[in-house]
Amino acid sequence: MKSGRNWLRGGIAALGFAALGATGALAQEGDTIKVGILHSLSGTMAISETTLKDVMLMLIDEQNKKGGLLGKKLEPVVVDPASDWPLFAEKARELISQDKVSVVFGCWTSVSRKSVLPVFKELDSILFYPVQYEGEESERNVFYTGAAPNQQAIPAVDYLMNEGVKRWVLEGTDYVYPRTTNKILEQYLKDKGVPAEDIKINYTPFGFSDWQTEVSAIKDFGSAGKKTAVVSTVNGDANVPFYKELANQGVKATDIPVVAFSVGEEELAGIDTAPLVGHLAAWNYFESVDTPENEAFIKQWHQFIGNDKRVTNDPMEAHYIGFNMWVKAVEKAGTTDPDKVIAALPGIEQPNLTGGVSKMLPNHHITKPVLIGEINADGQFDVVDETDDLVPGDAWSDYLPDSKKLEADWTDPINCGNYNTETKTCGGTQ
Amino acid sequence: MALARALAFFLFAVTLAGAAPAPAAAQGVDPHAIVQKFGGKQSFEATEGVIGELAATGDPSVAGALRALGEGELYWRDSDQAVFIVHGRDDPATLLDPITGEPAGTAPQSSLTKVRIKNSIRNAISDALAGLTLRAKDPAVRLNAAETLFSEADAQGIAALDAAIAAETVPAVRQKMEESRAAAVLRSDRPSEEKVEAVKVLQHRGDRAALNVLNSLSASSADPVLHRAAQAGAAAIESTIAFWNQAQNVWYGLSLGSVLLLAAIGLAITFGVMGVINMAHGEMVMLGAYTTFVVQELIRANAPGLFDWSLVIALPLAFLVSGLVGLAVERCIIRFLYGRPLETLLATFGVSLILQQGVRTLFGPTNRQVGNPGWMSGAFDVGLMSVTWNRLWIIVFALVVFAVLLLILNRTPMGLQMRAVTQNRRMAAAMGIRTPWVDALTFALGSGIAGIAGVALSQIDNVSPNLGQGYIIDSFMVVVFGGVGNLWGTLVGAMSLGILNKSLEPYAGAVLGKIVVLVLLILFIQKRPRGLFALKGRFVDA
Numbered sequence: 001m002k003s004g005r006n007w008l009r010g011g012i013a014a015l016g017f018a019a020l021g022a023t024g025a026l027a028q029e030g031d032t033i034k035v036g037i038l039h040s041l042s043g044t045m046a047i048s049e050t051t052l053k054d055v056m057l058m059l060i061d062e063q064n065k066k067g068g069l070l071g072k073k074l075e076p077v078v079v080d081p082a083s084d085w086p087l088f089a090e091k092a093r094e095l096i097s098q099d100k101v102s103v104v105f106g107c108w109t110s111v112s113r114k115s116v117l118p119v120f121k122e123l124d125s126i127l128f129y130p131v132q133y134e135g136e137e138s139e140r141n142v143f144y145t146g147a148a149p150n151q152q153a154i155p156a157v158d159y160l161m162n163e164g165v166k167r168w169v170l171e172g173t174d175y176v177y178p179r180t181t182n183k184i185l186e187q188y189l190k191d192k193g194v195p196a197e198d199i200k201i202n203y204t205p206f207g208f209s210d211w212q213t214e215v216s217a218i219k220d221f222g223s224a225g226k227k228t229a230v231v232s233t234v235n236g237d238a239n240v241p242f243y244k245e246l247a248n249q250g251v252k253a254t255d256i257p258v259v260a261f262s263v264g265e266e267e268l269a270g271i272d273t274a275p276l277v278g279h280l281a282a283w284n285y286f287e288s289v290d291t292p293e294n295e296a297f298i299k300q301w302h303q304f305i306g307n308d309k310r311v312t313n314d315p316m317e318a319h320y321i322g323f324n325m326w327v328k329a330v331e332k333a334g335t336t337d338p339d340k341v342i343a344a345l346p347g348i349e350q351p352n353l354t355g356g357v358s359k360m361l362p363n364h365h366i367t368k369p370v371l372i373g374e375i376n377a378d379g380q381f382d383v384v385d386e387t388d389d390l391v392p393g394d395a396w397s398d399y400l401p402d403s404k405k406l407e408a409d410w411t412d413p414i415n416c417g418n419y420n421t422e423t424k425t426c427g428g429t430q
Numbered sequence: 431m432a433l434a435r436a437l438a439f440f441l442f443a444v445t446l447a448g449a450a451p452a453p454a455a456a457q458g459v460d461p462h463a464i465v466q467k468f469g470g471k472q473s474f475e476a477t478e479g480v481i482g483e484l485a486a487t488g489d490p491s492v493a494g495a496l497r498a499l500g501e502g503e504l505y506w507r508d509s510d511q512a513v514f515i516v517h518g519r520d521d522p523a524t525l526l527d528p529i530t531g532e533p534a535g536t537a538p539q540s541s542l543t544k545v546r547i548k549n550s551i552r553n554a555i556s557d558a559l560a561g562l563t564l565r566a567k568d569p570a571v572r573l574n575a576a577e578t579l580f581s582e583a584d585a586q587g588i589a590a591l592d593a594a595i596a597a598e599t600v601p602a603v604r605q606k607m608e609e610s611r612a613a614a615v616l617r618s619d620r621p622s623e624e625k626v627e628a629v630k631v632l633q634h635r636g637d638r639a640a641l642n643v644l645n646s647l648s649a650s651s652a653d654p655v656l657h658r659a660a661q662a663g664a665a666a667i668e669s670t671i672a673f674w675n676q677a678q679n680v681w682y683g684l685s686l687g688s689v690l691l692l693a694a695i696g697l698a699i700t701f702g703v704m705g706v707i708n709m710a711h712g713e714m715v716m717l718g719a720y721t722t723f724v725v726q727e728l729i730r731a732n733a734p735g736l737f738d739w740s741l742v743i744a745l746p747l748a749f750l751v752s753g754l755v756g757l758a759v760e761r762c763i764i765r766f767l768y769g770r771p772l773e774t775l776l777a778t779f780g781v782s783l784i785l786q787q788g789v790r791t792l793f794g795p796t797n798r799q800v801g802n803p804g805w806m807s808g809a810f811d812v813g814l815m816s817v818t819w820n821r822l823w824i825i826v827f828a829l830v831v832f833a834v835l836l837l838i839l840n841r842t843p844m845g846l847q848m849r850a851v852t853q854n855r856r857m858a859a860a861m862g863i864r865t866p867w868v869d870a871l872t873f874a875l876g877s878g879i880a881g882i883a884g885v886a887l888s889q890i891d892n893v894s895p896n897l898g899q900g901y902i903i904d905s906f907m908v909v910v911f912g913g914v915g916n917l918w919g920t921l922v923g924a925m926s927l928g929i930l931n932k933s934l935e936p937y938a939g940a941v942l943g944k945i946v947v948l949v950l951l952i953l954f955i956q957k958r959p960r961g962l963f964a965l966k967g968r969f970v971d972a
Contacts, residue, residue, distance in 0.1 A: 041795075042787060042790065042795075044896050046790065046795035047795045047796050047797065047894060050795050163549070163550060174941050202939060202940075203939060203940070203941055204939075204940040204941065205940060205941055205944065207896070207899075207900050208940060209890065209891045209892075209900060210682075210685075210686050210689070210890075212682040212685065212686075212818075212821070212932075213679070213682055213932055213935045213936055213940075214935075214940065216678060216682075216816075217936065219638065220638070220671075220675075223638035223639065223641050223642045223645075224642065224645050225642045225643070225644075225645035225646030225647075225649065226646070237797070237892045237894060237896065240797060240891075240892045241890060241891055241892065244802075244890065245818075247807075248807065248808060248809055248818040248819075248820065249809055249816055249818060250808075250809060250816070253549055253552075254549050254552045254553050254556070257549055266796065267797075269796060269797070269799070271799060272799065272801060272802075277502075278548075278549050278552060374548055374549065376502060377502065382546060382548075384474070384546070384548040
């Protein structure tokens with residue numbers, strides 16, 4: 001019976017079944033809701049973005065265990081834009097027009113977000129963007145669940161001012177996020193009466209590794225008889241050699257503290273933090289925050305990823321909030337149709353992991369608490385200060401003369417991302 | 431903070447004046463009771479207040495508790511808010527009495543809460559400790575205390591410092607105390623003559639901390655004589671600092687040059703001597719860095735005592751790993767492409783992507799932590815210049831690698847064969863040299879050298895799959911500038927590019943500085959297309 005021919009026939013039958021299965025899957029397309037995940041899994045940004053892909057898979061899995069959404073299962077569609085900005089746009093187009101996803105969670109760098117914007121506008125889909133960014137933007141199709149400058153940079157500077165800092169070094173990587181943030185901060189400091197000679201701004205290239213000159217310049221700048229602090233928008237890989245050089249040259253946090261906006265638990269995982277104890281970071285979430293929601297989230301994350309050494313960080317919380325807001329909006333709208341979901345999202349509330357309730361605002365930003373943390377020897381942050389209340393995200397900074405007049409409001413009657421409150425027209429300051 | 435300082439000094443001065451041996455007992459204050467106030471959820475202000483109270487006891491036995499607080503080792507028990515010192519993260523934790531340091535039982539970690547601190551609290555602690563340890567037995571501790579007081583001491587501290595100076599026997603410590611006293615005098619409302627004297631002491635000290643004090647004095651002083659003295663002092667110090675800044679720029683330049691040299695020296699062989707445009711060179715460096723990581727992980731797990739030797743152990747292994755990968759790449763790919771530079775470029779670029787993604791899959795995309803052994807951490811001062819140990823060792827290491835390579839090329843049979851094949855392949859073959867194997871070994875040698883460069887670079891850069899990419903452009907730049915095919919050219923090229931870059935950086939900034947260097951390099955290559963030192967090589971014949 002078990003002749004070669006039978007075996008062959010069986011093989012062909014199996015192939016047929018596989019083909020049937022494939023068409024079956026196609027036929028079933030209407031029974032799942034597809035969720036696009038657009039994060040780099042290779043290239044320079046893989047270091048940060050891979051974790052976000054994993055956390056999205058976890059959240060979708062969790063939602064499916066709860067019975068899915070609108071009676072359907074959620075189906076993740078993962079693509080890899082490979083840290084290549086034009087490829088982000090191509091992959092976004094593929095997700096929306098070929099895979100027919102209902103929503104996309106993705107992007108990290110501002111330049112990748114800028115590159116996918118036209119695609120989302122043209123094909124009218126939804127993007128949830130989970131990273132702190134420079135602001136000065138509000139688009140109908142994008143929901144910004146990371147911090148705007150007024151939810152991170154400004155409160156951090158306020159904290160240091162309270163601690164008696166009088167002299168400021170604004171140290172950044174040379175691209176759009178640090179430059180815009182530093183422009184806002186410089187204006188803010190000047191408005192607060194800091195003289196121009198007490199502000200020093202310096203930029204270094206991406207991936208910079210020889211920090212000797214910069215660190216000794218910071219030491220020089222700090223020896224003018226006034227308490228000095230460094231506000232760092234240094235991004236990505238360059239942070240590790242920067243902190244190593246600070247430690248080696250003996251710049252202690254008690255003398256010249258460094259407050260960073262791009263250094264979280266994940267980035268610290270690559271350094272011995274003992275010499276960095278006391279340097280600061282400003283975020284809207286820290287893994288060390290002691291709430292039941294956070295404890296459950298961390299436990300779930302460790303279980304999902306199968307490694308209890310993996311840390312959680314701020315952009316992960318942003319995806320947690322964003323995903324749950326989207327789920328609620330779809331339930332409220334009763335459909336995944338982008339227009340209806342976009343209309344339903346403002347006003348949706350979702351408990352965040354730090355004990356508050358975040359709310360989606362008409363300008364497509366959310367309310368968040370601002371936490372200031374000091375690095376401790378375990379590679380975690382000890383919270384030393386937090387805002388009393390949640391801070392609403394402000395798309396257009398109030399500290400830049402041009403954007404001061406602008407307002408974003410995607411609800412009727414304004415329905416505009418750059419509404420000029422002086423001329424009462426939509427279309428920026430032109 | 432100011433309160434803590436004032437109290438500490440006031441009481442310390444009082445006790446010194448009265449020469450009372452046991453101040454705590456004399457005042458009837460029980461430090462143990464005060465330490466217990468750290469227990470329970472406290473505001474930072476309250477914690478600072480307790481530090482002030484502890485300092486005010488003037489009792490050296492509280493120093494242990496303060497130190498533990500500063501290091502985040504002071505905990506309170508949830509059940510009764512009793513305060514203990516706990517070292518390490520053992521569970522259950524061993525509790526130590528905060529004053530006596532005696533064991534006081536154990537408790538599970540979950541039942542203990544750390545006393546929260548922040549930077550301003552750390553400052554308050556070091557002030558309080560400095561006041562308490564100014565007359566400690568160990569001269570190093572006294573020196574430390576005197577140094578801390580320099581930036582903190584004010585009018586109330588002068589008496590305590592005077593007493594300590596009178597009792598001090600070690601000249602270096604006494605000098606520091608006198609400088610701290612001078613700084614304190616300048617912050618007090620003592621008569622101007624005394625302050626002018628103090629300015630002289632600080633001018634003699636002549637470093638940034640002294641400049642700091644003089645600058646704030648010249649900004650705040652109303653007395654014209656004193657103002658002038660402070661300004662003159664500050665100017666004198668500034669000119670010294672300006673001199674040292676120049677020296678420092680040269681030093682940083684040498685240091686950057688040594689990194690460039692390390693990254694480029696392997697390429698000087700594969701590209702310079704063999705003429706292979708090897709885009710995967712950076713990945714050989716990266717493999718060396720990952721080898722260091724693996725070696726350190728193994729040492730951490732199996733023989734933690736050997737950690738200081740980890741780099742020495744990693745060196746030969748990194749050479750082997752990168753060398754073998756280089757050998758495989760040459761045998762499997764490059765040897766079919768000799769004489770076709772474009773294809774070689776594309777093929778090695780492909781290899782570099784494969785190696786990067788391979789490492790990313792194997793080790794994950796995140797940075798790996800490579801520790802610095804003790805002898806690679808920290809810095810020491812030469813004049814006003816701080817020299818970091820890791821940079822110093824890397825300069826030494828780069829020069830040693832250069833010398834060894836020069837020796838191999840000029841003094842060994844293998845080096846002779848390499849040079850022969852490079853200069854005239856057919857003649858070398860006619861003399862019985864197996865040229866394909868010499869090619870393979872030369873490529874392996876170049877890759878292996880890149881691997882040991884990776885060991886050094888793992889100490890100053892991120893160990894991530896992208897490590898190599900940051901160095902490949904710079905490496906080609908150095909080799910082309912120095913003159914293709916000449917090791918001396920690579921040395922001179924690396925050092926001059928390093929020094930040029932670092933001299934421009936303070937004025938032009940890192941971004942513009944690099945651009946200026948690139949423009950100058952392009953102009954130079956226009957003038958001398960063969961680089962600093964030109965030599966004939968296979969690429970010339972081809």
